[in-house]
Amino acid sequence: MIPIKKYSQEIVHRSTITNCMSSNKPIYSPNYYKEPGPKLDKESPFESMMERFRFAAEILKLDEGMFEYLANPVKQVIVSIPVVMDNGSIKVFEGYRVIHDNVLGPSKGGIRYSPDVNIDEVKALASWMTWKCAVVNVPFGGAKGGVRCNPKELSIGELERLTRRYTANLLEIFGPDRDIPAPDMNTNEQVMAWIMDTYSMRSQKTETAVVTGKPIILGGSQGRKEATGRGVVTCTLAGLNKIGLMPNKSTVVVQGFGNVGSVSAELMYEQGAKVIAVSDISGGYLNKEGLNIPEMIQYSKENNNSLEGYPDAEKISNDDLLELECDVLIPAAKEDQIGKHNAHKIKAKIISEGANGPVTANADSILDQKGIMVIPDILANAGGVTVSYFEWVQDRQGYFWTEERVNRRLNRMMRSAFDNLYNVSEEYNITLRQAAYVYAINKVATTLKMRGIYA
Numbered sequence: 332m333i334p335i336k337k338y339s340q341e342i343v344h345r346s347t348i349t350n351c352m353s354s355n356k357p358i359y360s361p362n363y364y365k366e367p368g369p370k371l372d373k374e375s376p377f378e379s380m381m382e383r384f385r386f387a388a389e390i391l392k393l394d395e396g397m398f399e400y401l402a403n404p405v406k407q408v409i410v411s412i413p414v415v416m417d418n419g420s421i422k423v424f425e426g427y428r429v430i431h432d433n434v435l436g437p438s439k440g441g442i443r444y445s446p447d448v449n450i451d452e453v454k455a456l457a458s459w460m461t462w463k464c465a466v467v468n469v470p471f472g473g474a475k476g477g478v479r480c481n482p483k484e485l486s487i488g489e490l491e492r493l494t495r496r497y498t499a500n501l502l503e504i505f506g507p508d509r510d511i512p513a514p515d516m517n518t519n520e521q522v523m524a525w526i527m528d529t530y531s532m533r534s535q536k537t538e539t540a541v542v543t544g545k546p547i548i549l550g551g552s553q554g555r556k557e558a559t560g561r562g563v564v565t566c567t568l569a570g571l572n573k574i575g576l577m578p579n580k581s582t583v584v585v586q587g588f589g590n591v592g593s594v595s596a597e598l599m600y601e602q603g604a605k606v607i608a609v610s611d612i613s614g615g616y617l618n619k620e621g622l623n624i625p626e627m628i629q630y631s632k633e634n635n636n637s638l639e640g641y642p643d644a645e646k647i648s649n650d651d652l653l654e655l656e657c658d659v660l661i662p663a664a665k666e667d668q669i670g671k672h673n674a675h676k677i678k679a680k681i682i683s684e685g686a687n688g689p690v691t692a693n694a695d696s697i698l699d700q701k702g703i704m705v706i707p708d709i710l711a712n713a714g715g716v717t718v719s720y721f722e723w724v725q726d727r728q729g730y731f732w733t734e735e736r737v738n739r740r741l742n743r744m745m746r747s748a749f750d751n752l753y754n755v756s757e758e759y760n761i762t763l764r765q766a767a768y769v770y771a772i773n774k775v776a777t778t779l780k781m782r783g784i785y786a
Contacts, residue, residue: 467748
């Protein structure tokens with residue numbers, strides 16, 4: 332474990348913060364922790380992340396230069412993507428790729444297709460990936476990409492042409508030793524296959540390791556689709572153990588029934604936990620005697636991926652679902668679900684964040700005062716990037732693992748990361764979330780110090 336100077340929140344003042352890199356030189360500006368980063372809504376997960384980053388920077392006593400280095404991306408690229416549409420017209424889309432950090436290794440991060448995506452959002456998400464990789468000790472830096480488009484309005488042919496031109500514009504950025512994309516919002520293994528093929532054609536050799544989240548037939552990894560949910564459950568079981576609860580004696584509520592939520596619910600069900608409520612876009616479903624999760628998954632598949640009309644449960648609202656009395660609450664739907672408006676109503680003993688940013692920064696202290704263990708997103712849902720790392724390793728070796736081996740190694744890495752952060756939080760009297768950011772930022776800063784700044 333990287334040594335971290337012991338910290339007491341009550342005695343930290345900006346006037347006493349010093350340089351962790353070399354001397355005891357004081358900060359130039361007492362407000363510099365508040366300045367860098369995108370100017371986003373205070374309730375957004377991205378600004379929540381920046382607030383937590385600033386808090387960890389104070390604990391670590393980062394000087395202004397180091398803070399600015401870690402708060403700002405290494406590289407930002409904006410490209411125009413002309414596409415010949417099916418009707419013969421030309422439409423130009425805007426694409427982004429941000430490399431936040433590559434100190435620990437090649438940068439890693441998904442590509443999202445959305446009409447709302449913008450450069451500030453991509454910058455924030457890229458930094459999130461840096462801390463997530465550092466927390467689970469994966470040798471990657473953080474990156475993110477996006478194309479401003481509505482994929483629902485594009486044909487398969489238009490999506491392919493857009494993806495290939497976006498890739499062609501970023502050939503000098505992507506690479507198995509430089510920057511490795513993955514699926515994200517509105518992208519999938521087919522999009523990754525197009526990226527891999529385009530890059531390979533230009534390289535004049537097949538480069539399966541240039542992306543992760545590919546189809547298995549093209550070098551994808553067994554267990555990748557279930558990895559995020561499996562990681563959530565591994566951390567949840569570790570948390571239950573720390574508070575002295577057996578899985579088969581615990582009650583669970585899961586918000587969201589997509590890939591992460593349904594896998595989390597099913598694996599907790601298999602552990603003997605009583606899953607009393609789940610929700611999807613159609614609403615919440617409660618049965619205090621316990622839901623039959625495999626049956627609900629099958630029902631959803633047969634009902635256009637919806638639980639609408641499921642008979643063996645009481646229909647409840649999303650707000651009511653979050654406020655149910657339970658041992659474990661897994662918010663696996665979307666951001667900003669628990670904030671200062673409802674944090675005081677949460678009755679769970681553990682919150683395991685399956686989604687990115689489901690708890691806002693202004694709810695952290697409320698949940699802490701209530702004694703609720705929050706397993707933060709940059710740990711809990713890092714199973715996806717961990718198995719993406721496994722995929723990259725397998726592609727580079729040309730040797731592929733069984734699903735059992737993938738799951739075993741994933742469980743080991745996630746449990747090790749949880750135990751590490753738990754020990755940091757106990758030793759330095761901070762929350763798991765604070766421990767995650769402190770550990771991740773300290774790891775990157777310490778590595779940067781050893782490498783030095785190239786000039």
